[in-house]
Amino acid sequence: MIELTTPISEEQIRALKVGDSVAISGVVYTGRDAVHKYLHEGGELPEGVNLEGSIIYHCGPVVVKDDAGEWKVTAAGPTTSIREEPYQADIMKKFGVRGVIGKGGMGPKTLGGCAENGGVYLHAIGGAAQVLAEHIAQVHNVYFLEEFGSPEAIWELEVDQFPAVVTMDSHGRSLHAEVAEASQTVLEQNL
Amino acid sequence: MEPLFESLIEIIRRTSAEIPDDVQRGILAALENEKQDTIAKNAMEIIERNIGLAKEKSQPLCQDTGSVLFYVDCPVGYDQMEFADTARAAVTEATKRGFLRQNSVDSLTGKNDGTNIGPGSPTFHFHQTREANVTVRLVLKGGGCENVGAQYSLPNIKLNANRDLDGCRKVILDAVQQAQGKGCGPGILGVCIGGDRATGYELSKTQFLRNLDDENENAELAALETDIHNTANKLGIGPMGFGGNTTLLGVKIRAANRVPASYFVSVSYMCWAFRRHGAKLDGAGEITEWIY
Ligand code: SF4
Numbered sequence: 001m002i003e004l005t006t007p008i009s010e011e012q013i014r015a016l017k018v019g020d021s022v023a024i025s026g027v028v029y030t031g032r033d034a035v036h037k038y039l040h041e042g043g044e045l046p047e048g049v050n051l052e053g054s055i056i057y058h059c060g061p062v063v064v065k066d067d068a069g070e071w072k073v074t075a076a077g078p079t080t081s082i083r084e085e086p087y088q089a090d091i092m093k094k095f096g097v098r099g100v101i102g103k104g105g106m107g108p109k110t111l112g113g114c115a116e117n118g119g120v121y122l123h124a125i126g127g128a129a130q131v132l133a134e135h136i137a138q139v140h141n142v143y144f145l146e147e148f149g150s151p152e153a154i155w156e157l158e159v160d161q162f163p164a165v166v167t168m169d170s171h172g173r174s175l176h177a178e179v180a181e182a183s184q185t186v187l188e189q190n191l
Numbered sequence: 192m193e194p195l196f197e198s199l200i201e202i203i204r205r206t207s208a209e210i211p212d213d214v215q216r217g218i219l220a221a222l223e224n225e226k227q228d229t230i231a232k233n234a235m236e237i238i239e240r241n242i243g244l245a246k247e248k249s250q251p252l253c254q255d256t257g258s259v260l261f262y263v264d265c266p267v268g269y270d271q272m273e274f275a276d277t278a279r280a281a282v283t284e285a286t287k288r289g290f291l292r293q294n295s296v297d298s299l300t301g302k303n304d305g306t307n308i309g310p311g312s313p314t315f316h317f318h319q320t321r322e323a324n325v326t327v328r329l330v331l332k333g334g335g336c337e338n339v340g341a342q343y344s345l346p347n348i349k350l351n352a353n354r355d356l357d358g359c360r361k362v363i364l365d366a367v368q369q370a371q372g373k374g375c376g377p378g379i380l381g382v383c384i385g386g387d388r389a390t391g392y393e394l395s396k397t398q399f400l401r402n403l404d405d406e407n408e409n410a411e412l413a414a415l416e417t418d419i420h421n422t423a424n425k426l427g428i429g430p431m432g433f434g435g436n437t438t439l440l441g442v443k444i445r446a447a448n449r450v451p452a453s454y455f456v457s458v459s460y461m462c463w464a465f466r467r468h469g470a471k472l473d474g475a476g477e478i479t480e481w482i483y
Contacts, residue, residue, distance in 0.1 A: 075254035104373040125237045126375035127253040127464040130244035165230045183426040
């Protein structure tokens with residue numbers, strides 16, 4: 001298990017390779033369809049959000065206010081990442097994002113961006129909402145809650161040892177492409 | 192109306208938070224079957240831990256609580272409209288209590304009113320029976336896995352699939368290959384051979400009501416199920432598509448008649464977070480027995 005704490009340097013990211021298990025700590029920001037589209041169209045980051053060396057988490061968490069008025073995440077699994085494929089590489093480059101967490105993997109444009117600018121794709125366990133919520137220590141803040149609604153807002157989360165696997169690295173390798181290719185070969189032998 | 196309302200909320204709660212025993216056994220076997228110190232093994236460990244946590248906290252197994260599908264067997268003369276009204280109220284209440292996510296969106300306006308009620312939501316499938324009691328089964332079908340479902344029209348030239356069981360085998364395995372890990376595998380396939388485009392998919396989903404370890408009554412289909420299950424697990428797609436030994440936990444296939452001009456094979460994919468429960472109810476609507 002490799003420990004990663006945000007902000008992450010390019011050197012640390014370049015040391016990661018496909019298949020590495022990581023435990024992420026520090027601040028990460030959620031962002032999904034609305035945020036990616038907005039930023040890609042030239043929208044500015046809200047004040048207080050700094051994506052330099054940070055991680056974007058493709059997640060629409062279930063967040064409730066507890067009795068003391070504090071936000072609490074009750075479910076927080078990843079959502080399908082490929083929808084952000086048109087935007088991801090450009091956003092990572094523009095804002096200095098070092099990693100994205102999601103599920104299902106992403107395509108060639110993101111993979112190319114990861115190689116060029118030093119980024120990785122981190123696959124979380126899809127559906128493991130309860131386990132992953134336990135690794136979210138605190139909700140620091142929320143942005144665009146009004147504009148985009150809760151699942152689409154930017155949630156600033158403090159995570160602690162959040163488990164994920166590097167499935168796309170900064171050296172041009174994608175586990176998704178490799179597994180798909182290998183399984184296609186086996187399939188053809190078994191038809 | 193009261194006991195039925197409470198019974199339905201309990202069925203929803205249990206379905207959302209507790210994985211059925213047959214699926215749990217499949218997941219434990221898959222966990223055993225993955226090699227030590229692999230990311231596939233680690234994924235299965237997290238999944239297993241998640242199942243325990245959800246049950247203990249009585250909270251959704253996965254935050255996508257999916258499409259809400261009711262399958263109701265009821266005697267002649269049973270008031271189905273009243274059942275549907277009560278079930279809609281129970282869905283709204285279960286959403287308030289956090290057993291279901293606010294998960295139903297108006298397709299035209301994009302609005303989500305937070306009730307999970309709307310056209311087609313929840314969905315009811317009623318069947319009349321000669322039995323005196325009512326049996327309610329509930330499936331919560333996630334969206335990520337629904338997106339990797341596929342329907343094929345045979346013959347399929349690209350896959351060299353003809354209108355026979357070998358052709359069916361080819362397209363079903365293609366669906367597995369296309370899905371990779373995107374449906375949160377290891378998954379379960381529900382398949383219908385035949386029917387029209389609508390009934391084909393509908394009947395493919397009813398296969399999820401079968402017990403994972405049951406045996407198909409039709410020997411040919413039983414053999415096809417086993418063959419596809421074993422072949423899929425040779426592909427090495429593995430949990431989450433990470434590579435590994437378990438790509439599927441099960442395959443369930445049925446056939447339906449078709450018109451001579453059509454030959455559809457409809458494949459529904461269920462994620463590991465396979466949420467399905469059911470109960471028998473007495474005349475007052477109280478739960479007398481759990482099914483799965
Ligand atoms: S596919 Fe299943 S496990 Fe994955 S996110 Fe959707 S409902 Fe959850």
